[in-house]
């Protein structure tokens with residue numbers, strides 16, 4: 001309608017410190033209503049070229065500032081985002097479908113702390129020095145920013161994951177061209193409006209909006225972008241690896257997961273059940289760290305299942321701005337259809353759907369009838385080889401199966417192509433260590449989930465990624481090291 005199009009947000013690329021319109025736009029939807037929320041620039045080679053040039057021009061000055069000067073600017077930016085926290089949270093919820101509560105308590109606070117964290121950690125790195133007395137030599141290492149960093153982020157935690165890349169990249173003295181997901185671009189655009197006030201010089205942070213195939217690939221293929229930090233699907237990562245191979249680019253790849261929860265019969269179920277509900281369904285199950293295979297030891301299997309399903313049925317799904325709602329809308333119509341298809345496939349294979357999709361009915365407020373909602377869904381009696389137990393579903397669907405021994409469950413938990421995050425529940429400390437060591441997983445949480453120390457490495461094994469991010473890891477990725485030998 002006219003009224004609708006009048007209030008439509010129209011985003012612009014942010015290049016060299018200026019907002020620049022684009023010649024064509026794509027629609028981005030509000031997942032909880034199905035309406036168009038905003039117009040996103042459909043950038044391509046030309047826009048990426050301009051952004052890379054601006055970033056290249058800004059590099060000499062930015063890279064020669066002291067870490068302390070850069071740190072102060074990052075802190076200022078963090079403060080400005082925090083001052084606008086509510087507006088950012090509203091926009092993230094509207095753009096992504098997640099609950100306003102989640103955006104307010106997780107997404108935006110984390111974006112703020114990403115800047116604060118790297119503003120601080122950049123001040124505390126030390127390089128190495130060794131001595132070879134017999135040769136009259138000392139050796140030391142020095143680290144320098146690499147140049148223009150290409151940053152590509154997904155739609156599930158839009159500002160959170162984008163700032164987790166921008167902050168370390170610019171703290172280290174690089175300049176960046178970022179490409180957020182075309183489905184969730186609004187908060188990145190809002191952040192651009194604060195850069196000047198924070199004191200970020202023109203050209204240090206450039207944001208080019210658009211699709212992966214056009215804007216993303218132009219960035220990956222650009223010869224003047226020596227490093228790409230990517231978070232997204234394994235399939236896209238393969239494409240990016242291929243496309244960047246001719247340039248020998250440095251890649252950091254944070255990809256999908258098929259994360260197991262392993263629950264031994266000595267687990268404290270009063271802690272385990274609510275946490276496993278969150279780990280399965282938080283953010284509509286659209287977190288790479290979400291649990292989607294729950295292995296429960298035989299002795300407590302039926303009790304766990306009964307209590308878990310009862311709790312899952314209590315999760316309220318609906319209008320993301322309703323504070324009593326735990327689950328909002330999925331990102332898109334296509335994604336909702338894909339997630340539903342997994343449930344249907346499991347059913348045709350003989351699995352049982354205990355609650356959610358196809359079992360319970362979902363009552364939605366009148367304004368949300370066209371939104372992309374589905375209920376938290378629990379599947380059981382599903383074989384390990386089934387696609388629901390092998391592939392990343394990335395929605396509110398989790399499978400629960402029984403196991404007998406420690407040896408058996410480790411083998412089954414490791415029996416997928418992914419290796420991102422696992423949870424282990426037990427009160428036996430020895431067992432926890434044994435199992436944690438043998439799991440093929442970049443992160444192992446025991447008796448908890450999603451407790452992060454940003455200092456420590458984050459990332460996946462196997463098809464879940466290459467490289468790690470964290471205080472030291474991001475510093476190493478975003479800088480080039482040199483070994484210097486001095487003979488005296």
Ligand code: NAD
Nearest residue numbers: 153154155180181211212216217232233236254255256288
């Ligand atoms: P996606 O791979 O489809 O897209 C991610 C980003 O890459 C988007 O900005 C997209 O536009 C861009 N892109 C797509 N094709 C491209 C190409 N050919 N060249 C360059 N860029 C391209 O992923 P998604 O659907 O947005 O996000 C969901 C996926 O992200 C899931 O697999 C999830 O597990 C993963 N993820 C991983 C982590 C992690 O830290 N390991 C965190 C969040 C999400």
